[in-house]
Amino acid sequence: MNLEEYLVDHADSRGLLNALRAVILGVGTVTEELSKSQLAFRAGRTFAIAWAPGQYLGERGAPLVLSLALPERDENPRWKEVVEPRAGVFMHHLELRAVDEIDDEVRAWITRAYVAAR
DSSP states (O other): OOOOTTTOOOHHHHHHHOOOOOOOHTTTSEEEEEESSSSSEESSEEEEEEEEHHHHGGGGSSSEEEEESSOOOOOOOOEEEEEEEEEEEEEEEEEEEEESSSHHHHHHHHHHHHHOOO
């Protein structure tokens, strides 16, 4: 599968992913790794993952989820969930439903995750 084929049947998810990619790729040198279920962004290590719950949950899930690896827990109520998969790495999951939700706050979180991954 290539990036053009990913989410081809999920137009709302695809539009959000395109907007999100533009922001993430703009923070610095980033590589992308596409799998069947997600698009990972790396800068030394993975710092962001975009995935579409709708691929599996249909209309019940958000069109897109952004997962960011941060070195500390952020208590902002916008996060759907925050987990610590290993010591010192906190995965923050943000549901995205509209492009305008990719705002300055989200851009700052992406930048923090990018810097922490380098």
